[in-house]
Every structure is written in C-alpha cells, then in structure tokens.
Amino acid sequence: MLNQEPISSLKGIGDKTAALFEKLGVYTVADLLAYYPRAYDAFEEPVAIGQLKENSVMAVQSALVKHADLLRFNHMQVVSLQLKDLTGSLQVSWYNMPYMRANLKPGEIYVFRGRVVKKRGRLIMEQPEVFTPQAYGELVHSMQPIYGQTRGLGNKAIVKAQTQALQLRQMEREYMPMELRKRYELAEINYAVEHIHFPADQSELLYARKRLVFDEFFLFLVGVRKLKEKRADKRSSYVMESCEEVARFKEALPYRLTGAQERTLQEVFGDLSGGLVMNRLIQGDVGSGKTIVAVLALLMAACNGYQGALMAPTEVLARQHFESITQLFETYHIEKTPVLVTGSMTAKEKRLAYERIERHEADIVIGTHALIQEKVHYDNLALVITDEQHRFGVGQRELLSSKGGDPHVLVMSATPIPRTLAIILYGDLDISVIDELPQGRQPIKNCVVNTGYRPKAYSFIARQVEEGRQAYVICPMVEESEMIEAENVLDYTKKLRKELPASVTVEYLHGKMKGREKNRIMERFAAGEIQVLVSTTVIEVGVNVPNATVMMIENAERFGLAQLHQLRGRVGRGSSQSYCIMVNCSDEEGTLERLDILNRSNDGFYIASEDLKLRGPGDIFGMRQSGDMEFKLADIFTDANILKSVSEEVNRLLDGDPELEEEEHSQLKRKLDEYLGRNYERLNL
Incomplete structure (x- = not known):
C-alpha cells in the first residue's frame, strides 16, 4: 500500500469514519503513521484488594460468587457487585451498562481494571474493563497507546487503524547516514515508527522516540539554515529614515x-x-x-x-x-x-x-x-x-x-x-x-498549595469578584478520562457554579470549541460580563484583561514550568495586585521542588533555565511545554540536549556538503526535499 493513499483505503474506514479522522488532521495513511500517541497505558499485574491505591488505575483478579445486582435510581441503571479476598473488599460499579450483568457469570474468574476511588470511606472501582485472566495476561507489562480522540472516534478505533496501517505500509528507505546513527545510537526509521505506536516497554519507547525527535529537529534546522542562506545580506527595497x-x-x-x-x-x-x-x-x-x-x-x-x-x-x-x-x-x-x-x-x-x-x-x-x-x-x-x-x-x-x-x-x-x-x-x-519589566508593575504573589486548600481558594476568588475583579481557573483536560486522573474543564465549571455565589458568572473555554464560540467567550470575559473563566491552556496566548487578578491552576504538576509561567502571565497586567494559586495534586518526590521555582521567581528566563536543569531527557510523560513549533514529538525543553547535538550535526553536514551531492547523502537529500516541499511551500527553497 502506498502511504499517500487516503485513510479510507484502510479496511473498515468508510466516508463517515474518514471524516472523523480528518478532524484530527489525518487524511492519508502517512498522516496516520505520523499521528503519535499522546500517552501510554502500562498494564501491571493484578494486585490484592488491600494493595489498591486511591486515584490509581489498577487491576484485581476475582472469582464471581453470585450474579451482579442491577439497581435503578435517578433515571440511572447501576450494575454493582462486591469483590472480596483475604485482604479486603471492593465494590465494582457500571453506570447505564445493564448488559454487564448478563456478561458476568457466577463461578468464572475475571480481571477487573479501572480507576479506584473512595466514596463514603469505601473503595469503589467505577466503569472497569473486564478481561479473562488469559487475555489480561497477554497485556501485562505491555504499553498500550492512547491517542488524541474526537467525538465518535475512540481510542480502540484509532489503535485498530494504526495496527492495519503498520502491517500494510510501504517501508521507508533509511535516509539518516549510518555514521550519524551509530554516533547517537539511533534506531532504524521503520523500527522507530512501529515502536512509537506499540512499544513493548519503556526502553523501547525511549529508543523509538529518540530517533523521531532527532529527525524532527534535524529537518527543522536544515530548513532554518536554508532560510538563513536565502536571506543572507539581502538588500532592502524599504530603507527608512527617522521621522x-x-x-x-x-x-x-x-x-x-x-x-x-x-x-x-x-x-x-x-x-x-x-x-x-x-x-x-x-x-x-x-x-x-x-x-x-x-x-x-x-x-x-x-x-x-x-x-x-x-x-x-x-x-x-x-x-x-x-x-x-x-x-x-x-x-x-x-x-x-x-x-x-x-x-x-x-x-x-x-x-x-x-x-x-x-x-x-x-x-x-x-x-x-x-x-x-x-x-x-x-x-x-x-x-x-x-x-x-x-x-x-x-x-x-x-x-x-x-x-x-x-x-x-x-x-x-x-x-x-x-x-x-x-x-x-x-x-x-x-x-x-x-529583559526588564516596566516600572509600576506589582509582582504577582504566588503560592503552591495542596488539594485541601481549594475551599479557601474559592472563597478568595469570590472576594476578588466582589471587589470587581476577575479570575481564571486552568484545568489540564477538557473532559473526564478513565485513565488520567486530572481536573477537567466541563466538570470543574459545574462544581464552581455550585461553590461560588449565584451572582458570579462562570463560563468555560477549551480548544475543541468552534472559533466563533471561543471568540464570543473571550470577548465577554474581556468586557467583564464573565467573572470566572474555567479553561484549558488555550488562554496561554490570547488576551489582555487587566482586570483579571487571580490565576488558579489545577494539577499544576502536570504542566512544564515554562507553560505555567506563560499561564501566570495572563494576570498582573493592571495596577491591582495579582495572585497565582498553583494546586499540586501529586505526592511525587521532586514535584514541590520544581513548582517552588515558580513560587520564588516571576522571571521567565530564570524559570526556563532552571526547568532545563530539572527535567531530564527521559521525562516524556509530562505535558509538552514549547507550544507548536512545528514538532509532533520533540520538546525544546525536555529534549534540549538532543537539539544541541542536532544543531552541531546539521552545521557539520551542510558545511561539508552544502547541496548533499555525495552518494551517502542521496537518501537524506530525498527526505529533505520532501520535507521542505511540504513545510515551506512557495518559499522557493
């Protein structure tokens, strides 16, 4: 199969599904192969009930003693069963999935996997996936990809399409010179593409990712160098005089x-x-x-x-x-x-x-x-x-x-x-x-707090609104996810409307909204019609609202420091004192140390350099920090060491063979021509 064939050429993808893929920017098989997972789900061995941890995705194995109960209340059907072992008991529940009762047969052994929460002092696993021990055993220690999705196109459908695309794809001819691959221990390109989607473990993932990040930087920097050469010492038709x-x-x-x-x-x-x-x-x-x-x-x-x-x-x-x-x-x-x-x-x-x-x-x-x-x-x-x-x-x-x-x-x-x-x-x-701020600007007051501080934060926001000010609340996700424990915009907006006085107008904003709708919300916020705006990082760049004095960031541990600093920069733009409240929902070692850098300083350049020191090249599961910058995988902060190495290699290569005419560079020239043609249309490169 040619990689440039439309996505609809894959089995099971008709016009309707193809249109959903197009919403994700996937039009061809090649686009699909370059649509990388945004996270990975690692399947661990089942544990005893007593070892379950709150707010974690875990698995337990248990024999069913009797049929599950089917309960009805508030227009909802709940399938519920009680699991027990020598270490404790666990309630398992499914909402509006009545067929689960018939699927689960007494006397059979199952593995239940899902998020564990605590309600009224009891551990509950809600909406878990159910496996036979054999099926789950095949998944243990594997890493399952999680892709960005759109309504009507779930993760399973994308995984199925990726599996098919990898089986049918036209293999890429290796274009990176062997000497370069050996020097940096880079994976072969086809291996990297396959294992970024379906790694067996984290070491395979890191190996595949390193190659693809190297390539992204390499092609980008060659483009930058070509632009520089094209522009060098170009005479201007527009010489201006002071006036x-x-x-x-x-x-x-x-x-x-x-x-x-x-x-x-x-x-x-x-x-x-x-x-x-x-x-x-x-x-x-x-x-x-x-x-x-x-x-x-x-x-x-x-x-x-x-x-x-x-x-x-x-x-x-x-x-x-x-x-x-x-x-x-x-x-x-x-x-x-x-x-x-x-x-x-x-x-x-x-x-x-x-x-x-x-x-x-x-x-x-x-x-x-x-x-x-x-x-x-x-x-x-x-x-x-x-x-x-x-x-x-x-x-x-x-x-x-x-x-x-x-x-x-x-x-x-x-x-x-x-x-x-x-x-x-x-x-x-x-x-x-x-590198200096205008005089008269009051430095933003910062604090890093845990989740127990939320009620005080809500009271503080209410007081600020009462005084005529406005506030932002940032959540890392748009809607609830079974696999990722993080605050989401839609549920948080509902919660805030209950917590804050009825006179406070709370609205939400996220990247999946239509452009016109986003503009309307931002214009209303800028005009003061909305007092509290719950948003994803879509507001990182966008507006100047001098009246906004509070920035509350939920799950601050999930953001890079550079991005947190950008978000904080949405407040502190007027003459009033502004505040940034960062809610840390993690007890992981090192998280507080990292967030404390923001607590101590409002200097973005200092923060960025400290962030580089703290985040190692293996830290790939945090949120990307560096905006779009034309990279799908690479992050200029996380991958700074690779970026520096690539810069040296690009200069060495083009200084020695500017037009890539040597035989060993023929495939690289082909790849670069393809890249420059795609990314620098109408640039005459």
Whole structure:
C-alpha cells in the first residue's frame, strides 16, 4: 500500500469514519503513521484488594460468587457487585451498562481494571474493563497507546487503524547516514515508527522516540539554515529614515520606555534604516512591553510612506491590538489609519478592508491568518510583524512576507527560551531581548498549595469578584478520562457554579470549541460580563484583561514550568495586585521542588533555565511545554540536549556538503526535499 493513499483505503474506514479522522488532521495513511500517541497505558499485574491505591488505575483478579445486582435510581441503571479476598473488599460499579450483568457469570474468574476511588470511606472501582485472566495476561507489562480522540472516534478505533496501517505500509528507505546513527545510537526509521505506536516497554519507547525527535529537529534546522542562506545580506527595497512623528509619539507616552525597550527599539530602527532586509526576533517576558516597540516600528514604516502588518495568533488578541493602536493614535493625534482583518468578519467587511489595503488607505493592517489569504493585496508592504512566533510555522511567516517585495520581518515571542536554545531555533533571525519589566508593575504573589486548600481558594476568588475583579481557573483536560486522573474543564465549571455565589458568572473555554464560540467567550470575559473563566491552556496566548487578578491552576504538576509561567502571565497586567494559586495534586518526590521555582521567581528566563536543569531527557510523560513549533514529538525543553547535538550535526553536514551531492547523502537529500516541499511551500527553497 502506498502511504499517500487516503485513510479510507484502510479496511473498515468508510466516508463517515474518514471524516472523523480528518478532524484530527489525518487524511492519508502517512498522516496516520505520523499521528503519535499522546500517552501510554502500562498494564501491571493484578494486585490484592488491600494493595489498591486511591486515584490509581489498577487491576484485581476475582472469582464471581453470585450474579451482579442491577439497581435503578435517578433515571440511572447501576450494575454493582462486591469483590472480596483475604485482604479486603471492593465494590465494582457500571453506570447505564445493564448488559454487564448478563456478561458476568457466577463461578468464572475475571480481571477487573479501572480507576479506584473512595466514596463514603469505601473503595469503589467505577466503569472497569473486564478481561479473562488469559487475555489480561497477554497485556501485562505491555504499553498500550492512547491517542488524541474526537467525538465518535475512540481510542480502540484509532489503535485498530494504526495496527492495519503498520502491517500494510510501504517501508521507508533509511535516509539518516549510518555514521550519524551509530554516533547517537539511533534506531532504524521503520523500527522507530512501529515502536512509537506499540512499544513493548519503556526502553523501547525511549529508543523509538529518540530517533523521531532527532529527525524532527534535524529537518527543522536544515530548513532554518536554508532560510538563513536565502536571506543572507539581502538588500532592502524599504530603507527608512527617522521621522518627527515617531519621536513626538514616543515623547507623549505617559511612561518612559525601560532601558531594555529602548535598546531593542534602537536595534529595530537600525535594521529598518540599514539597507538590508531585517529578520529579527524580539524575546520578551510576559508583560515586558513588546507591543509598544512593535507599534513604534509600524509607525516608522507608515511615516516613511509604507504599509506595515501585524499578525496575531487569535482573533481576540488581533482585535485588542487594533483597538489599543487606534486609541493611541487618536489620543496622540497620529494621522495614520489602522485596519482590522479577521476570519469572522462578514464578506462585505472583508471586501471593504481589502479595498482600503490595496488603495493604501490603510497604513497599518492588523489581523490573524486572514492576512495571508490570496485576496489580500498590499500596495506597499514594508514591515511584517508576527506576534507570538511559536504559534506560527515558518511557512506562514514567509507567506506573509511574500505579500511584499521582501519586507522587513519582526517576530515577537513571549516564550522565555534560554538564549543558547533561541540561537539554534531561530538561527535565521537576529535576536533582541527585553529583559526588564516596566516600572509600576506589582509582582504577582504566588503560592503552591495542596488539594485541601481549594475551599479557601474559592472563597478568595469570590472576594476578588466582589471587589470587581476577575479570575481564571486552568484545568489540564477538557473532559473526564478513565485513565488520567486530572481536573477537567466541563466538570470543574459545574462544581464552581455550585461553590461560588449565584451572582458570579462562570463560563468555560477549551480548544475543541468552534472559533466563533471561543471568540464570543473571550470577548465577554474581556468586557467583564464573565467573572470566572474555567479553561484549558488555550488562554496561554490570547488576551489582555487587566482586570483579571487571580490565576488558579489545577494539577499544576502536570504542566512544564515554562507553560505555567506563560499561564501566570495572563494576570498582573493592571495596577491591582495579582495572585497565582498553583494546586499540586501529586505526592511525587521532586514535584514541590520544581513548582517552588515558580513560587520564588516571576522571571521567565530564570524559570526556563532552571526547568532545563530539572527535567531530564527521559521525562516524556509530562505535558509538552514549547507550544507548536512545528514538532509532533520533540520538546525544546525536555529534549534540549538532543537539539544541541542536532544543531552541531546539521552545521557539520551542510558545511561539508552544502547541496548533499555525495552518494551517502542521496537518501537524506530525498527526505529533505520532501520535507521542505511540504513545510515551506512557495518559499522557493
């Protein structure tokens, strides 16, 4: 079977199921093979009832003495049975699954596996899976993959499809040079693909993952190097001069720029007036004042008779940028015109915006991905600014650049990546760092607490709301999972509505919601109509709500420190004191030590470097920390050592054989051409 055949070519996948796979971004067999598990379920030996641990997924083996009971209450049918051994007793229950009573036969031996909870002082296993001892024995010590799912397409269906795809796939020809594989002890590529999906144990998983992570970094960094070579010393068509309007605007601001902002601004202005095309990254911690630097750069372009574009990762943030820039220009009598372009605008609104852009009635264009649509034609685009770089692929950034004749490119990122890694990842860009916060900002007060503190936290949130403030509550999951014990957005919202006064409006937000629905919720929160927002990390990048003063993060142990810091950065944006409450639900050694780094410091760069020291390369079960960055498996924090090694190897390889013309590199050249063609469309690479 050719790997580029549609997913529907697999047995048992019709048009309806194929459409569900497409929701996950899986269109072909190759896409399916590259759709890696998000976690693994390790099957352990059954234990005695007395050894069961609360809030753990475990298995017990027991003979059935009598039929299970079938109970009815509150419009619900519950199948229940009592298991006993010499060490204790366990209640096993299934809700709205009456057929389980007929399936379980007295006198037979079964293995029951599920999550153990404690209710009214008794241990209960709810909704467990049931196996024969023989069937369970075949699973013991194995690692079963758990994939990201969508409604109507469960894990079993995805596992079945993956099994079939691996059996029928067209084997990949090895492209990594043997010498390189030996030096880093890398698995053969087909072995890695098979064992990332179905590892026998953790050592096999780590071995497979190491190879695939190495490849992701390798291909990405070759692309970065090619971009750098393409752009090197490129003369600019847009050489700018300093202008009085920019100086007047800067002087009129009600605050002085920090030393770091001033230094960065001069670096940007130097690029714009220097005669070469600017390709610069501004790294600044959350709240460090990157936006005003961007506004001044856009104003400089406009004052020189050019257009500038600012591309934001979300519609809400794009709208906020547009409103704040419009207000600033009106306040300080700057006669330049901003225009907004977003996907949710009506066809008429878009058409009018496009006409204004093409006729140069708009000096500054602000928007989302809509800015790179084919219908948008710029008259004289000289400066492109992308906000929150890690949310955009290099391809999108380059596509926006292609709207002008090699415009200057400025990238802003609040991801506090240590400089050593930033130089590798953004090798095609010069780097400026804004490493101090504006004066007058009150440092966020932090605390790490256990689950017993929740009632106090809810009371604190209620008091803050009473004083006119707002709060975020972050949960790691959208909905309940049988296998992962973590707070989820939907159930938590219901719980908070009961805990908080009826006058408090509590709503939820998560990544599975439709774009329009997400925008509506965020706009209501920004307008103060919603007091408490329960959300997944979808709000990590997105809005500026100065009135929000509380960030409560459930299951803080499940997030990387860099991500926790990003989440915390959603508060502390106004003049009021802000607070971050991190709820630690783990008693694992080292967790408190890790979270205490956040407790002690609000400095993102310090936190990121400490995080690198604490998280070893084997720590692959925590949540990914580094945004999208075009990687499926690799994480720049967890895999920092691999990233550094790959950077050295890419430079060594391309310095010695820039066009990969040597015979031993022929397969690697084929793979790179395929990768660059797929990821850097229209880049002329």
